[in-house]
Amino acid sequence: MGVTIKKIAEDLNLAVSTVSKALRDSHEISADTKARVFEYATKINYSPNPYASSLKGRRSRNIAVVVPEVSDSFFSEAINGIEEVAQREGYHVMIYLTHEDGKQEQAIVNDLGNGRVDGILISVAAGATDHDHFDDVKLPLVFFDRVREDIPSTRIVTNDYESGYNAVKHLISRGCRRIAFLSAFGGLNIIRYRREGYLQALKDHGIDVKNCPIVSCTNNESENLRILTQVLDHTERPDSIIGSVEKVTMQAYVACHELNLSIPVDIKVVGFSHLQIASLLNPSLTTITQPAYEMGRAAATALFKTLSKKKLDVVNEQIEIPSVLIERASTR
Amino acid sequence: MGVTIKKIAEDLNLAVSTVSKALRDSHEISADTKARVFEYATKINYSPNPYASSLKGRRSRNIAVVVPEVSDSFFSEAINGIEEVAQREGYHVMIYLTHEDGKQEQAIVNDLGNGRVDGILISVAAGATDHDHFDDVKLPLVFFDRVREDIPSTRIVTNDYESGYNAVKHLISRGCRRIAFLSAFGGLNIIRYRREGYLQALKDHGIDVKNCPIVSCTNNESENLRILTQVLDHTERPDSIIGSVEKVTMQAYVACHELNLSIPVDIKVVGFSHLQIASLLNPSLTTITQPAYEMGRAAATALFKTLSKKKLDVVNEQIEIPSVLIERASTR
DNA sequence: GTTATTTACGAAACCGTTTTCGTAAAATGG
DNA sequence: CCATTTTACGAAAACGGTTTCGTAAATAAC
DSSP: OOOOHHHHHHHHTOOHHHHHHHHTTOTTSOHHHHHHHHHHHHHTTOOOOHHHHHHHHSOOOEEEEEESOSSSHHHHHHHHHHHHHHHHHTOEEEEEEOTTBHHHHHHHHHHGGGTTOSEEEEOOOTBOOOOOTTTTOOSOEEEESSOOTTSOSEEEEOOHHHHHHHHHHHHHHTTOOSEEEEEOSSOOHHHHHHHHHHHHHHHHTTOOGGGSOEEEOOSOHHHHHHHHHHHHSSTTOOSEEEESSHHHHHHHHHHHHHTTOOTTTTOEEEEEEOOTTGGGBSSOOEEEEOOHHHHHHHHHHHHHHHHTSSSOOOOOOEEEOOOEEEOOGGGO | OOOOHHHHHHHHTOOHHHHHHHHTTOTTSOHHHHHHHHHHHHHTTOOOOHHHHHHHHSOOOEEEEEESOSSSHHHHHHHHHHHHHHHHHTOEEEEEEOTTBHHHHHHHHHHGGGTTOSEEEEOOOTBOOOOOTTTTOOSOEEEESSOOTTSOSEEEEOOHHHHHHHHHHHHHHTTOOSEEEEEOSSOOHHHHHHHHHHHHHHHHTTOOGGGSOEEEOOSOHHHHHHHHHHHHSSTTOOSEEEESSHHHHHHHHHHHHHTTOOTTTTOEEEEEEOOTTGGGBSSOOEEEEOOHHHHHHHHHHHHHHHHTSSSOOOOOOEEEOOOEEEOOGGGO
């Protein structure tokens, strides 16, 4: 249907191969033939069929972005960064949502192996129990934020351990001694590191760990509210909360509002988040803000660096971009 | 590299065409041959090369989603809906961000014409001045939210006029008489309709329009803060604000905070938004919540309906999914 | 038992591009 | 002026499927 090389060749009395080479600026084609071809091609608005090129060249110029969800501000900002780099490099971005479901993640990743994309950027699902579905992926793989450390690949992370540590340090400096940690659903590494940083900081500052509950949240909002209410609704309650992901932090806000606990008077809150409107919350939220945009850019850049090589092996390295603690009213 | 039909054919002593037909469950292949092929194919984990199929069949099973940005909660929720439908239908979603830039939108749409995708879902950029770059698009096109009415295509919209009207009605019922309308950047239809609903409601309720400024916001945050401060920082200021998009509503919050105006005592605010955390804002925000997820689903469904037909013409119709006004503390 | 039809498969063309290889003509070398 | 290299192009074979068409064998029809 569209205008093809064949049509150009016929109209210009040239061979198909000549036109193809001219368009790719081959040295075997004379300057004026190239000029003739270019001129005519732009005139009739020629655009190469991507499938033919991909079929022959084994390059699709597509990349896949596999994330748990897109309505989390961290992921949407990361996608923003990824898309910018991709567009500049002439790549196309395909997006897949796992909804934190390991099975679905597996199905998606498997489906990607047939050449539809040249590489994958992924932040793994929290509900990924099955741990072998990356083994037979032959595509270059770059993990960002939620990484798999047992797989040789590039990993773009933030300083989760340190951030957990700093959150505690910050709360202690505000007089807190009963610091709760809200663990997110699933067994994600990033949560584990944040928790370990939290625990180490408690230890280093001589805080009694017995008063510092680690609350395991689920993937269900109302269930979490029930759990949080249970933790907060008694006199021995914590004097501060660290939300390990955006969602549970928001749920902690809801629980405090419902229990008429005043933030930051009755309880202080700091949350891992990327919300640009954290400052507009009631009260404005002290956040550990992850460099989502930069992590997206870094992940995409790492992938394209690999794709530009002959050998499609992602270098096995870890790139850390630090988060920053932004103090607001919730810990004042 | 991967396992191909040819390999299956050789290993099973069949012709390539036989294998192809068997895999597509053709009636010309006997039941036991089909069984043999299926079994072997699954055993060696065969997956068809999408480029070969697309090249021959002129179907890519890809669709493009072109949106201004992904960090706006409306668009991220819409993408969520789109992706769900697409995944169910076996389609792949390519995402493109225009950053409200008409030129970039044009470049993206042009680049999509060569068959990389089978159809396009688009919400047009606010900065689209050039109005002819959809004319030569031969792909099925479905607009959602920000539509182009002069182009025959399916349009998924919400009741913008009515919502603008209802926002005013709600504020009037709360005693407001000096109602400001914050227009968003660009000449979007949706903003115009919301504004027209706003104006009609003022008229119908006998409100003096002179006290109801229409504030033209820009695409620049600090510039908007300057403008908003100018509007709010005097005694004759409005007693209420309608934010026509999420961003300017949030900026109005910031401006009020900076000017120490108490919401809702000094000024009431209602905003077009999809924020799930609107209830956590300071104070919780009365929103006109657009059915983002449903609009995404509807847009994708309409597109796939077209793609399943022989004739690839999108029906020229408009589907309206109503928004709902959710009352919260900002207008109490 | 002969002819007509159906069944089950294979050969080959095709989708649009890239790439290898072959080869006249032109340019260069001695 | 003849031998060799370079230049500029064309023919054809891929890439991995799908689809049309042809055709033996099996079955049905009469």
